[in-house]
Amino acid sequence: MIQFRELNEESRRQRPPRAHLVVERGSGPLVRVAGRAAPCVSFCSNDYLGLARHADVVAALQQAAAAFGVGAGSSRLLAGHHGEHRALEEELADFLGVEAALSFTSGFAGTTGVLDALVDAAGGPGAARFFVDQLGHASARYALDRRGVAAVSYRHGDPRDLETHLARGGDSPQHQVIVTDGVFSADGLIAPVAQLAALARAHSALLVVDDAHGIGTVGAGGRGALAASGVAPGAIGLLLGTCSKALGTCGGFVAGSRDAIDYLRQTTRSHAYSTALPACLARATRKSLAVLRAEPWRHAALVRICEHFSRAARQAGLSTGASETAIRTVQVAAGDSAADLATRLLDDGIFLCAPLDPAAAALRITLTIEHEPAHVDRLIDALTRRAAR
Numbered sequence: 001m002i003q004f005r006e007l008n009e010e011s012r013r014q015r016p017p018r019a020h021l022v023v024e025r026g027s028g029p030l031v032r033v034a035g036r037a038a039p040c041v042s043f044c045s046n047d048y049l050g051l052a053r054h055a056d057v058v059a060a061l062q063q064a065a066a067a068f069g070v071g072a073g074s075s076r077l078l079a080g081h082h083g084e085h086r087a088l089e090e091e092l093a094d095f096l097g098v099e100a101a102l103s104f105t106s107g108f109a110g111t112t113g114v115l116d117a118l119v120d121a122a123g124g125p126g127a128a129r130f131f132v133d134q135l136g137h138a139s140a141r142y143a144l145d146r147r148g149v150a151a152v153s154y155r156h157g158d159p160r161d162l163e164t165h166l167a168r169g170g171d172s173p174q175h176q177v178i179v180t181d182g183v184f185s186a187d188g189l190i191a192p193v194a195q196l197a198a199l200a201r202a203h204s205a206l207l208v209v210d211d212a213h214g215i216g217t218v219g220a221g222g223r224g225a226l227a228a229s230g231v232a233p234g235a236i237g238l239l240l241g242t243c244s245k246a247l248g249t250c251g252g253f254v255a256g257s258r259d260a261i262d263y264l265r266q267t268t269r270s271h272a273y274s275t276a277l278p279a280c281l282a283r284a285t286r287k288s289l290a291v292l293r294a295e296p297w298r299h300a301a302l303v304r305i306c307e308h309f310s311r312a313a314r315q316a317g318l319s320t321g322a323s324e325t326a327i328r329t330v331q332v333a334a335g336d337s338a339a340d341l342a343t344r345l346l347d348d349g350i351f352l353c354a355p356l357d358p359a360a361a362a363l364r365i366t367l368t369i370e371h372e373p374a375h376v377d378r379l380i381d382a383l384t385r386r387a388a389r
């Protein structure tokens, strides 16, 4: 018998449990954190462009829910498929410059489902060689671990290290797959997609880019890490993404060639054996994508607040890593812990989440267009005082 109480005690001995903090969103980036009287400025939201509360997106969801209901009722392979899904997929493909796309109920369902399907496409766990960036998102590693794939980790953002590993395979007849974040969720760096695509070509490997944080935030028009790196979408194998970050709604997707998407539509378990994304959410995301295209000032505003952060951090002598995107990190001093630092920052009215990985030695900051320069200055000031080494 699995003894949950004993397991809980054991895990509590290893590290304090993570609370599900109740955080109520106020206006702009202000939140109320349970147990705190004063509102705090949050730097933990991935709603980079403020689209989650955009009046047109909210209205689209409400109207579509009134028309279509909330739940989809069944899998898309049964009776859950709606014209809204097809329209969303066509519009996503058009925005990203690829032939086709397939949507999921979450980015996690997309990433894990697609990698799972790729393991089978490659001939099973033993037949394929998977290469993953060391700092890549947990969803990819999780999916490969579950299938018993011994993925090779290459050094973070380092195509030369990847090349060394690829070369070790010699003229291996096996299928090879390279998996990377586009904009890394862990530290905000943009992956060297051009070099990775060249390596993938040279070694007949499939390059899979998970650009959950890049789409909407980097590249011309917010088209993501590929656009930011001057790489044509057709030059990589598959593009994964989510609607839950810059698009401000919910649901994941995979995009690529029609052949690849046709295959994944038939074989991905998280697509086949899961109730469809509600059509009202597909409609809301279509509206959100339309707003992203019609209001390019949003992307420009994100770039401006990111530049403000870089300038203010530099002037304060605060070291925040090499990222220029909306994700930044602050190293925690030796002997300090990210969780303790986050608690001290709450006293200054700054809400930063300690990383989910307890071993992480950095606090993560996300910037959005709802932040004003004064909010960022307050953050930098608090960090300079509280995180001083």
Ligand SMILES: *Cc1c(COP(=O)(O)O)cnc(C)c1O
Binding pocket: 106, 107, 108, 109, 111, 137, 139, 181, 185, 210, 211, 212, 213, 242, 243, 244, 251, 252
């Ligand atoms: C957030 C994220 C996901 C998961 O997306 P959800 O829509 O939140 O499930 C997958 N991959 C990466 C790289 C992410 O950052």
